[in-house]
Amino acid sequence: MRRKLVVGNWKMQGSRVANAELLAGLLAARPFSQGALEVAVCPPAVYLNEVAATLASSNIRWGAQDVSAHAQGAYTGEVSAAMLQELGCRYVLVGHSERRAYHAESDTLVALKAQAALGRGVTPIVCVGETLAERDAGQTEAVVKRQLSAVIHTLAHCAAEMVVAYEPVWAIGTGRTATPDQAQAVHAVLRAQLQAATGRADHMSILYGGSVKPDNAAQLFAQHDIDGGLIGGASLKAADFVAICRAVY
Numbered sequence: 001m002r003r004k005l006v007v008g009n010w011k012m013q014g015s016r017v018a019n020a021e022l023l024a025g026l027l028a029a030r031p032f033s034q035g036a037l038e039v040a041v042c043p044p045a046v047y048l049n050e051v052a053a054t055l056a057s058s059n060i061r062w063g064a065q066d067v068s069a070h071a072q073g074a075y076t077g078e079v080s081a082a083m084l085q086e087l088g089c090r091y092v093l094v095g096h097s098e099r100r101a102y103h104a105e106s107d108t109l110v111a112l113k114a115q116a117a118l119g120r121g122v123t124p125i126v127c128v129g130e131t132l133a134e135r136d137a138g139q140t141e142a143v144v145k146r147q148l149s150a151v152i153h154t155l156a157h158c159a160a161e162m163v164v165a166y167e168p169v170w171a172i173g174t175g176r177t178a179t180p181d182q183a184q185a186v187h188a189v190l191r192a193q194l195q196a197a198t199g200r201a202d203h204m205s206i207l208y209g210g211s212v213k214p215d216n217a218a219q220l221f222a223q224h225d226i227d228g229g230l231i232g233g234a235s236l237k238a239a240d241f242v243a244i245c246r247a248v249y
């Protein structure tokens with residue numbers, strides 16, 4: 001069965017006080033997860049320990065925003081998959097467009113990060129998406145397939161264990177969202193690619209991300225191949241994030 005999943009990407013935002021307030025708002029909305037819906041938040045790495053302690057007895061999961069491709073060693077500033085595993089991370093984002101753009105992360109590096117995470121039992125949420133220029137040039141399908149193909153190739157027989165997030169770069173943090181039809185069309189392409197590679201695409205979750213808000217979530221989540229969302233800005237307001245999670249049903 002395809003898992004319904006909503007993940008909050010806090011990016012480089014928050015503070016100990018703001019995080020406590022946000023999590024209190026989420027915890028107050030219990031029972032938060034219903035049926036097959038899973039909810040997770042991805043705070044900055046420095047707060048993971050505290051977030052893990054706060055959420056330990058809840059049904060909200062937590063994850064990281066990035067992971068090193070290396071197991072350990074002299075990689076100043078990096079955080080390993082083993083460290084994330086030790087903190088109880090269920091998920092880690094890899095290949096977010098902000099990391100691809102600002103840290104020059106290649107398809108190959110993203111794939112190695114996904115592999116490192118899976119090797120430690122942390123599920124990678126692999127982000128793919130085209131820029132506006134690529135969409136306008138009619139390259140959307142080719143771009144997302146290329147990005148996903150690198151990960152499929154590297155994960156090989158474990159590829160069905162990842163979660164995929166389609167995030168059109170032009171919709172992230174811009175207030176401009178893909179229409180449900182535009183999003184569904186790309187999700188269908190990705191699912192077909194996953195099916196061809198793993199034969200298990202009907203067990204894999206593909207999330208949509210890009211300016212999802214309480215007022216557009218239900219229409220997006222109603223699409224056949226959209227299994228939930230990766231939520232940036234709106235995940236920083238408890239009421240909005242809860243409303244988006246509830247829109248899954």
Ligand code: PEP
Binds near residue numbers: 175231
């Ligand atoms: C994201 O950062 O993954 C994201 C989708 O951001 P936003 O919801 O703010 O567009």
